Amino acid sequence: MIKLDPAVINRVTKPARYTGNELNSVKKDHASVKVTVALALPDVYEVGMSNLGLKILYQILNDRTDTAAERVYAPWVDMEAEMRAHHIPLHTLETFTPVKDFDMIGFSLQYEMIYSNVLNMLDLAGIPLMTAERDERHPFVIGGGPCAYNAEPVADFFDLLVIGEGEEVIEDVVAVLASWKEDGKPDGRSGFLKRAAKIEGVYVPSFYDVSYQADGTIAAVTPNCSEAKPAIIKRVVKDLNDVKFATKPVVPYLDIVHDRIMLELFRGCTRGCRFCQAGVLYRPVRERTPEKLFDIAEQLVQNTGYNEISLTSLSSADYSHLREIVRGLGERFNDKGVSVSLPSLRIDSFSIELAQEVQQVRKSGLTFAPEAGTQRLRDVINKGVTEQDLEQAVGAAFRQGWSSVKLYFMIGLPTETDEDVLGIADLAYRVLNLYKEIKGRRGAKVTVSVSSFVPKAHTAFQWYGQNSTEEIERKQQLLKSRLRDRSISFNYHDSRTSFLEGVFSRGDRRLGKVLLEAWRGGAKFDGWSEYFKYGVWMEAFEKCGIDPHFYANRERNEAEILPWQHISSGVDKSFLVSEYQQAIQECYTPDCRRSTCSACGVCPGLGVEVLDWGMQA
Amino acid sequence: MGDAGVMEKLRTEITKGEEIRYISHLDYARVIERAIRRANLPVAYSEGFNPHMKISFASALAVGVTSEAEYLDIELNQAVAAAEVQERLSAQLPAGLRLKKAKYVDQKTPALMAVVNLAQYKVIAPAGSDFAMIEKAVAEFNQALEVRYIRESPKGKKEIDVKDYVEQDIAVEQKDGLVILSMTIKITPTGSVKPGEVLKALVENFALNVVEAGALIHRTGLFIANEKVLLSPIDL
Numbered sequence: 122m123i124k125l126d127p128a129v130i131n132r133v134t135k136p137a138r139y140t141g142n143e144l145n146s147v148k149k150d151h152a153s154v155k156v157t158v159a160l161a162l163p164d165v166y167e168v169g170m171s172n173l174g175l176k177i178l179y180q181i182l183n184d185r186t187d188t189a190a191e192r193v194y195a196p197w198v199d200m201e202a203e204m205r206a207h208h209i210p211l212h213t214l215e216t217f218t219p220v221k222d223f224d225m226i227g228f229s230l231q232y233e234m235i236y237s238n239v240l241n242m243l244d245l246a247g248i249p250l251m252t253a254e255r256d257e258r259h260p261f262v263i264g265g266g267p268c269a270y271n272a273e274p275v276a277d278f279f280d281l282l283v284i285g286e287g288e289e290v291i292e293d294v295v296a297v298l299a300s301w302k303e304d305g306k307p308d309g310r311s312g313f314l315k316r317a318a319k320i321e322g323v324y325v326p327s328f329y330d331v332s333y334q335a336d337g338t339i340a341a342v343t344p345n346c347s348e349a350k351p352a353i354i355k356r357v358v359k360d361l362n363d364v365k366f367a368t369k370p371v372v373p374y375l376d377i378v379h380d381r382i383m384l385e386l387f388r389g390c391t392r393g394c395r396f397c398q399a400g401v402l403y404r405p406v407r408e409r410t411p412e413k414l415f416d417i418a419e420q421l422v423q424n425t426g427y428n429e430i431s432l433t434s435l436s437s438a439d440y441s442h443l444r445e446i447v448r449g450l451g452e453r454f455n456d457k458g459v460s461v462s463l464p465s466l467r468i469d470s471f472s473i474e475l476a477q478e479v480q481q482v483r484k485s486g487l488t489f490a491p492e493a494g495t496q497r498l499r500d501v502i503n504k505g506v507t508e509q510d511l512e513q514a515v516g517a518a519f520r521q522g523w524s525s526v527k528l529y530f531m532i533g534l535p536t537e538t539d540e541d542v543l544g545i546a547d548l549a550y551r552v553l554n555l556y557k558e559i560k561g562r563r564g565a566k567v568t569v570s571v572s573s574f575v576p577k578a579h580t581a582f583q584w585y586g587q588n589s590t591e592e593i594e595r596k597q598q599l600l601k602s603r604l605r606d607r608s609i610s611f612n613y614h615d616s617r618t619s620f621l622e623g624v625f626s627r628g629d630r631r632l633g634k635v636l637l638e639a640w641r642g643g644a645k646f647d648g649w650s651e652y653f654k655y656g657v658w659m660e661a662f663e664k665c666g667i668d669p670h671f672y673a674n675r676e677r678n679e680a681e682i683l684p685w686q687h688i689s690s691g692v693d694k695s696f697l698v699s700e701y702q703q704a705i706q707e708c709y710t711p712d713c714r715r716s717t718c719s720a721c722g723v724c725p726g727l728g729v730e731v732l733d734w735g736m737q738a
Numbered sequence: 739m740g741d742a743g744v745m746e747k748l749r750t751e752i753t754k755g756e757e758i759r760y761i762s763h764l765d766y767a768r769v770i771e772r773a774i775r776r777a778n779l780p781v782a783y784s785e786g787f788n789p790h791m792k793i794s795f796a797s798a799l800a801v802g803v804t805s806e807a808e809y810l811d812i813e814l815n816q817a818v819a820a821a822e823v824q825e826r827l828s829a830q831l832p833a834g835l836r837l838k839k840a841k842y843v844d845q846k847t848p849a850l851m852a853v854v855n856l857a858q859y860k861v862i863a864p865a866g867s868d869f870a871m872i873e874k875a876v877a878e879f880n881q882a883l884e885v886r887y888i889r890e891s892p893k894g895k896k897e898i899d900v901k902d903y904v905e906q907d908i909a910v911e912q913k914d915g916l917v918i919l920s921m922t923i924k925i926t927p928t929g930s931v932k933p934g935e936v937l938k939a940l941v942e943n944f945a946l947n948v949v950e951a952g953a954l955i956h957r958t959g960l961f962i963a964n965e966k967v968l969l970s971p972i973d974l
Contacts, residue, residue, distance in 0.1 A: 126952065127802075127951075127952050127953070127954055128949060128951040128952035130760065130802075131802060131951055131952070131953075132951060136760035136801065136802070137758075137760045137761045137762075137765065137801075139760075140757075140758075140759070140760050142757040142758060142832065142833050142834065143832070144769075144772075144832040372772065374758065374761040374765045374768075374769060375761075375765060376764075376765070376768075422775070423776060424776070425772065425776070426771070426772025426773060426774075426775040426776040426830070427772065427775075428771070428772075428775065457775060457778075458775065458783050458789055458790070458791060459775075
């Protein structure tokens with residue numbers, strides 16, 4: 122057990138990140154369990170603690186009497202310096218046990234820009250970075266989350282990855298680990314990995330060899346042992362009412378990013394936006410029943426004491442019994458000072474009505490995501506929202522007393538022209554004018570937030586050549602020159618961060634050495650603009666003789682073997698190909714949940730069904 | 739939510755222990771609020787569209803400081819026996835927080851913040867030299883007529899006289915290589931000084947040789963004092 126010297130802890134910012142003892146944290150005697158798991162999110166405490174997936178896994182694992190699960194996050198740079206100076210190894214927040222003494226460390230891979238933190242945390246833990254360098258004394262390093270669907274750039278560092286929803290598969294993995302230990306660890310590390318590889322949804326990268334063609338594209342991905350399946354298919358939970366939810370989450374002392382009850386209404390989204398990776402990975406839509414949600418909410422309020430319930434899902438406004446849920450939660454908890462919030466609003470007036478209901482008079486500003494500036498481009502990305510929808514929604518909001526509106530867009534989308542980019546400005550001015558028309562005076566505040574489109578694996582746009590940083594910057598400036606009204610504020614992302622994200626989101630195994638080189642050069646917290654060292658990354662590419670543009674900016678052929686092709690989201694490649702063609706032809710594909718099935722292949726392929734309680738009523 | 743008309747003011751005495759030493763006053767307040775909600779106490783809420791619990795604290799405690807004498811007033815819509823509140827709230831407090839006492843006070847009792855004017859602390863730091871040298875530095879501090887200290891904050895620099903706020907001589911003792919300084923600090927409407935700042939002044943102006951970075955601070959008492967008596971808010 123690590124004991125932190127007050128002289129160390131007194132010197133760092135927000136020391137409560139490192140001292141544990143939070144409500145509902147679980148401390149177990151490691152001698153009394155068969156398996157110990159350190160659950161990690163490779164970002165700072167406030168980000169890590171806000172992740173719903175890890176909260177669920179923490180509870181599932183700790184409900185098992187044979188398992189102890191503890192938390193660990195990336196120490197902030199000041200704490201890291203103290204740890205390195207005083208030789209304090211990375212340790213968990215529950216029992217302050219060094220991570221290297223656990224059986225397993227599981228990283229939640231939520232975004233590509235935290236890969237350098239994975240390496241940094243392994244190094245701080247004293248665990249060899251490469252799987253090939255680890256032996257029986259070391260923990261198994263496992264990963265999960267959206268990035269696991271193309272974990273090839275980090276394949277060298279992970280012993281095992283879990284594809285898909287973790288609730289059930291994590292228990293399978295722990296059971297296999299426990300039995301392998303009980304059997305006396307036959308065949309060493311690979312003995313366990315071979316047993317684990319037989320579990321549906323488990324991917325052991327070292328069991329696959331990748332060969333390349335002369336032009337740098339992949340020639341073949343070949344299993345090198347009999348346990349390795351030719352394709353790894355994602356895990357899905359068939360009925361969300363049946364699986365465990367995080368009803369007793371650890372309640373932090375610090376104000377974290379999402380410091381509230383997160384009530385997950387459903388999983389999946391069938392709107393079919395062609396840029397959206399989550400929309401593919403979490404298919405199909407599976408709703409929890411209202412009764413189940415009320416039951417979970419009661420437990421959460423009682424177990425946490427939080428004063429806010431946030432309705433979380435990919436598109437919460439699509440929940441079939443949303444009004445019933447919003448009203449029911451209000452009736453149950455309003456006199457306990459607990460409010461309800463709806464983070465994602467659909468662009469329609471029903472949403473405004475609901476927002477009015479939950480927000481009452483504290484009008485904090487509304488956020489909408491038209492994503493693109495023209496109808497043509499919104500058809501390309503299948504956003505399914507018209508300018509009229511936006512006008513109606515924003516108009517309703519203004520009439521109800523709101524005056525500030527935030528609009529989210531992307532630039533760099535496939536087929537985008539300057540006209541589309543300038544369409545963003547036109548929409549912003551349209552919103553400003555709408556306020557004047559309705560209120561008879563100026564006074565609206567519009568925030569235009571523009572991110573750069575990053576094509577993601579497993580989406581219809583996975584073949585698309587990402588805009589160069591120069592092109593993105595030109596478009597940003599073009600838009601900036603058009604947004605010269607003081608009532609409009611304009612935010613946009615660093616094009617270099619999006620470029621790097623693009624390289625890694627569609628990268629292959631050869632990027633592992635670049636990552637290692639960049640980490641050695643000091644890369645960490647790449648998602649934090651104050652720590653992002655673009656120069657270090659470019660030097661790393663140079664040194665490794667790897668061209669990042671090959672991954673980010675090259676339009677790929679549909680026949681090309683993609684680095685993630687052996688990982689299956691359940692969505693057929695043929696569907697993605699046809700969606701890409703539909704995009705180019707500016708054709709809309711309707712929501713399969715409310716209209717006809719668009720035959721993506723998920724339901725029959727995975728043996729699951731869309732669960733929508735509204736349709737059964 | 740409401741205003742049932744009845745309003746009862748419950749005063750409590752709470753500890754802030756080692757387990758939560760490093761949480762800020764804001765975090766501490768949030769912890770209490772959540773515990774009250776979990777305990778399902780009939781707490782009163784403010785009116786309006788952003789209702790908040792009617793609770794009030796005596797004095798903020800800095801990050802890193804433990805205390806055996808924190809006070810909190812809770813307004814309730816209906817009277818629940820003090821012993822029952824104590825039992826229900828105690829069951830919901832996380833490690834490090836202990837509810838020592840709870841009793842009803844008159845609704846018209848002035849706010850804790852307005853009446854608490856004295857705090858006692860123990861500052862414990864590893865010794866950096868022999869004890870005689872340390873005693874000498876403390877004695878010099880006690881004899882000084884004024885002790886200038888530059889307080890740096892985001893708002894800028896400000897010079898204060900530490901002695902304006904130190905009520906009586908600082909007592910010093912040693913135990914297992916640690917130096918224990920006991921100090922009494924005035925809390926005035928125009929300000930106060932933190933025990934950490936007194937320690938810094940001792941180190942910088944009087945060459946007190948202790949490991950300042952390793953110092954642990956513990957609040958031992960919070961008082962309402964006048965010329966004659968020293969009262970704890972709960973004994974009022």
